[in-house]
Amino acid sequence: DIQMTQSPSSLSASVGDRVTITCRASQSISSYLKWYQQKPGKAPKVLIYAASSLQSGVPSRFSGSGSGTDFTLTISSLQPEDFATYYCQQSYTRRSFGQGTKLEIK
Amino acid sequence: QVQLVESGGGLVKPGGSLRLSCAGSGFTFSDYYMSWIRQAPGKGLECISYISSSSGTIYYADSVKGRFTISRDNAKNSLNLQMNSLRAEDTAVYYCARDYYDSSGPSSDWYFDLWGRGTLVTVSS
Numbered sequence A: 001d002i003q004m005t006q007s008p009s010s011l012s013a014s015v016g017d018r019v020t021i022t023c024r025a026s027q028s029i030s031s032y033l034k035w036y037q038q039k040p041g042k043a044p045k046v047l048i049y050a051a052s053s054l055q056s057g058v059p060s061r062f063s064g065s066g067s068g069t070d071f072t073l074t075i076s077s078l079q080p081e082d083f084a085t086y087y088c089q090q091s092y093t094r095r096s097f098g099q100g101t102k103l104e105i106k
Numbered sequence B: 001q002v003q004l005v006e007s008g009g010g011l012v013k014p015g016g017s018l019r020l021s022c023a024g025s026g027f028t029f030s031d032y033y034m035s036w037i038r039q040a041p042g043k044g045l046e047c048i049s050y051i052s053s054s055s056g057t058i059y060y061a062d063s064v065k066g067r068f069t070i071s072r073d074n075a076k077n078s079l080n081l082q083m084n085s086l087r088a089e090d091t092a093v094y095y096c097a098r099d100y101y102d103s104s105g106p107s108s109d110w111y112f113d114l115w116g117r118g119t120l121v122t123v124s125s
Helices: none
Strands: A004-007 A010-013 A019-025 A033-038 A045-049 A062-067 A070-075 A085-090 A101-105 B003-007 B010-012 B018-025 B033-039 B045-051 B058-060 B068-073 B078-083 B092-102 B109-115 B119-123
Touching: A004 A085, A010 A019, A019 A033, A019 A085, A019 A101, A033 A062, A033 B109, A045 A062, A045 B109, A070 A085, A085 B045, B003 B092, B003 B109, B018 B033, B018 B092, B018 B119, B033 B078, B033 B109, B045 B068, B058 B068
Parallel strands: A010 A101, B010 B119
Antiparallel strands: A004 A019, A019 A070, A033 A045, A033 A085, A062 A070, A085 A101, B003 B018, B018 B078, B033 B045, B033 B092, B045 B058, B068 B078, B092 B109, B092 B119
8 A cells, every 4th residue: 555654743933934744655656646625523624636737626735746656735925814734635646645734833 | 516425324333234325516517437535533534435327337346345235216316325244343424426538639548537525424322
């Protein structure tokens, strides 16, 4: 099975900051990489698919990059509503998620 | 509207059984792969099972293989998860999710584009 490893596991930042979260796959997954945002008590919401494609309705401050084994999610200027937990997920072989990155207010 | 609604969660003793259901509406249910994804309290997401549109392809995570059975009834727009031999570590919120294949852009991909609100399963004596 493909293991997905995110870093950091948690992150403190301020409104307006630029933030980057990384995700590494245990083997190449081409561009079959998604990023989800989850807020407490809610289901996850997809932000980015195919490593860099922005889901309809998602603000343009979110962007994704990478291919193969190394990927990043960048939030260009944090807004109050962005404080949440973020997960990467691969669909190259079956489906697996990273362990999550909790983004907290500094 | 387009939605998924899970039902069937609750408290069950170790070794017991439970059947979860997910009702889809507002879209052509039979066109999509469907998945069950769970989240233990305070933990991350785990895709435990998925089923293709025609039920021809089924996947189970090792953690539930041999104990859980996924099925669907396209005529009733429903997805099911029969859970047997439940353990304490199966305690989680169980989400059903639509697995969407997007081939519209330069790169194609599968992603979970529609989720239910989840149903809580608690396994405890």
